[in-house]
Amino acid sequence: MEFGTPRLRIDRLLPGDAQALYAYRGDPVVARFQGWRPADADAALAFIGRQPGEPSIGWFQRAIRLREEGALIGDLGVCLPAEPGESVEFGITIAPAHQGKGYAREALQEMFGHGFGQLGWRRVHASVDPRNVACLTLLRALGMRQEAHFRESLWLHGEWVDDAVFAMLAREWQAAQPL
Numbered sequence: 001m002e003f004g005t006p007r008l009r010i011d012r013l014l015p016g017d018a019q020a021l022y023a024y025r026g027d028p029v030v031a032r033f034q035g036w037r038p039a040d041a042d043a044a045l046a047f048i049g050r051q052p053g054e055p056s057i058g059w060f061q062r063a064i065r066l067r068e069e070g071a072l073i074g075d076l077g078v079c080l081p082a083e084p085g086e087s088v089e090f091g092i093t094i095a096p097a098h099q100g101k102g103y104a105r106e107a108l109q110e111m112f113g114h115g116f117g118q119l120g121w122r123r124v125h126a127s128v129d130p131r132n133v134a135c136l137t138l139l140r141a142l143g144m145r146q147e148a149h150f151r152e153s154l155w156l157h158g159e160w161v162d163d164a165v166f167a168m169l170a171r172e173w174q175a176a177q178p179l
Contacts, residue, residue: 001055001062001078003114005106009065010076012053017063018045020072024095033132034093035156057082064094064107073098076107087123087167088115092135104138112142113177116170125167129156139166143176 002011013021022044024030031037038044052060057080064074074094081088090111094104115121128135130149140146144166152160 001060001114001119003110004067005110007067008103008107008110009067009070010062010107010110011065013048013051013061013063013072013075015045015048017072018042018048020095021048021075024074025093027096030093030096032157033129033135055080064092064103073103074107076111078111085122087125088121089125089127091126099134105141108138108142112168112173116173121170123167123169125165128164128166130162130164136164136166142168143172144168 002009004010018041022038022041025034025036025038025044026040036047038047047061055078059077059079062076062078063072064076065072072095074092077091077093079089090108092104092108112124115124124144125147126135126139126144128139130136145168146164147167148163148165150163150165153163154161
């Protein structure tokens with residue numbers, strides 16, 4: 001799964017991305033809402049090495065890069081279901097230095113267009129810590145609706161946290177697109 005926008009390129013994580021991936025994923029402010037935090041650059045490199053070349057069933061990560069420089073500014077995780085038509089889960093992380101510039105929205109809009117269009121996805125969803133206000137705002141701005149709020153349902157970083165689930169159907173995405 002590779003695609004792009006005028007400002008971004010979404011493609012495979014490369015071994016040379018390990019230090020940048022560790023720098024933002026290892027940041028405690030970023031890691032607060034993430035299930036995975038690399039211990040060091042070697043752990044980030046090992047993670048990159050486990051990513052499939054071609055997406056298949058289950059989770060895989062893709063790099064979010066600035067198109068011109070090729071610099072890694074974030075990553076996009078996608079979990080493809082075992083059965084066609086089941087919901088595709090996703091998550092996104094943007095390095096703090098690149099937050100607030102519309103990159104996450106741009107990457108997800110392109111992913112939705114690609115997934116609902118060329119790949120024939122029926123539904124997407126995301127699981128979010130409701131304390132991550134920026135992410136909640138982003139998902140709502142994309143037209144996703146909150147379907148659930150589970151109280152203290154996940155044990156994360158030594159505490160029980162809530163989990164909010166947002167989703168969108170292909171027909172909802174397509175209805176919201178300009179003609």
